[in-house]
Amino acid sequence: MGIQAIERPGTFEALELPASGVAADLKRVEERLQEVTSSHSQLIGDVCNYLIFGGGKRIRPLLVLLCARSFRHDPEGAIDVAVATELIHMASLIHDDIIDNARTRRGRATVNSLWGNRTSVLAGDFLFARALTILSRMDHRNRLGLVRLMAEAITVMCEGEIEQACQAFNCDLTEADYMEQIRKKTAHLMAASCYAGAVIGRASKREAGAMMRYGLELGYAFQITDDLLDFTGEERVTGKPAGLDLSSGILTLPILHILRDARFSADIRRMLAGRRPSRDDVKTICDWVSSSGALEYARRKARHHVEAAKACLAEMPEGPSRACLEDIADRVLVRDR
Structure with missing residues (x-):
């Protein structure tokens, strides 16, 4: 089976994809996304387009396709599930931006900044509903199990957002609390x-469980790296200024680590005492994070989870799909957006 190097705008950088069909499957996913988001409402259609x-990185659809191809594969079923996961992700981003009152995401205007909160909430709901409808109509013996799986994922994401909002500016948040939030x-x-x-792909229970653990560990590393970008990212690349999460009260792993450092803890607690910190305070804290070893600590944690993810792939058959999943895990550590 050959390997094809392909760089695709809207996916996870340039990846080595199995030439036998994953690139074509991703193209089908893009086409299906346009099909399933068509609506009698012109407004909803405009938002979806x-x-x-x-x-977007399309990493979740890519994970679905690669995991399916690693086993016995069902091309139509894999594309349906890949589309559903991306719709769920897109819906969650719309709702996140409403909650955060965000005006931009990755350098582009957010849906809520263009169409307002009312339309944005309904557009997100529309995408969630579309995702579950696609899964429920699949010609697959496990379709109801897949509906339950993704409905649970939506539930868990909502819980995570609520918990994060409730813990804003909480300097007593533990690392275990943080890990549960990003889970x-x-x-x-x-x-x-x-x-x-x-x-x-009709994997065995053991194989499917290993793939779930791979995704979990990958997700931990992905979010820790994303949180690092709040301190290290360039605004022209990430589309958001440094320290934005911090100024909003979202305390990520580098902050939680430096809060355990007696040299900085008292001052940071004072600056974050239940209120939005000043720009000067944010800059000061970011400088302390950079000089204290907190970034290196978070990078080590991300690397640990990447290695744990790759270890899970031992349960997969060797081949191009497995190699691509290993590549995805490694790329998480060097992403810049």
């Missing part, structure tokens, strides 16, 4: 995507 043509917000859907792909 804005999201679809605005790009719910990010890692659970990645795990569900991998598990669903394995199920579609």
Whole structure:
């Protein structure tokens, strides 16, 4: 089986994809996204097209496709599940931006900044409903199990967002609390995507469980790296200024680590005492994070989860799909957006 190097706008950088069909499957996913988001409402259609043509990493659909192809594969079923996972992800981004009152995401205007909160909420609901409808109509013996799997993923993401909002500016948040939050917000859907792909590929329970663990560990590393970008990312690349999460009260792993450092803890607690910090305070804290070893600590944690993810792939048959999943895990550590 050959390997094809392909760089695709809107996916996870340039990846070595199995030439036998994953690139073609991803193209089918893009086409299906346009088909299933068509609506009698012109407004909903406009919102969906804005999201679809605005790009995105498409990493969750790619995980579904690769996990399915690693086993016995069901091409139509895999594409349906891949589309559903991306719709769920897109819906969650719309709702996240409403909650955060975000005006931009990755350098583009958010849906809520263009169409307002009312339309945005309904557009997100529309995408969630479309995703579950696609799964429920699949010609697959496990379709109801897949509906339950993705409905649970939506539930868990909502819980994670609520918990994060409730813990804003909480300097007593523990690292275990943080890991549970990112499990719910990010890692659970990645795990569900991998598990669903394995199920579609008729993997054994042991193999499907290993794929779920791979997705979970990958999700941990992905979110930790994303949180690092709040301190290390360039605004022209990430589309958001440094320290934005911090100024919003979202305390990520580097902050939680430096809060355990007696040299900085008292001052940071004072600056974050239940209020939005000043720009000067944010800059000061970011400088301390950079000089204290907190970034290196978070990078080590991300690397640990990447290695744990790759270890799970030992349960998969060797081949191009497995190699691509290893590549995805390694790329998480060097992503810049």
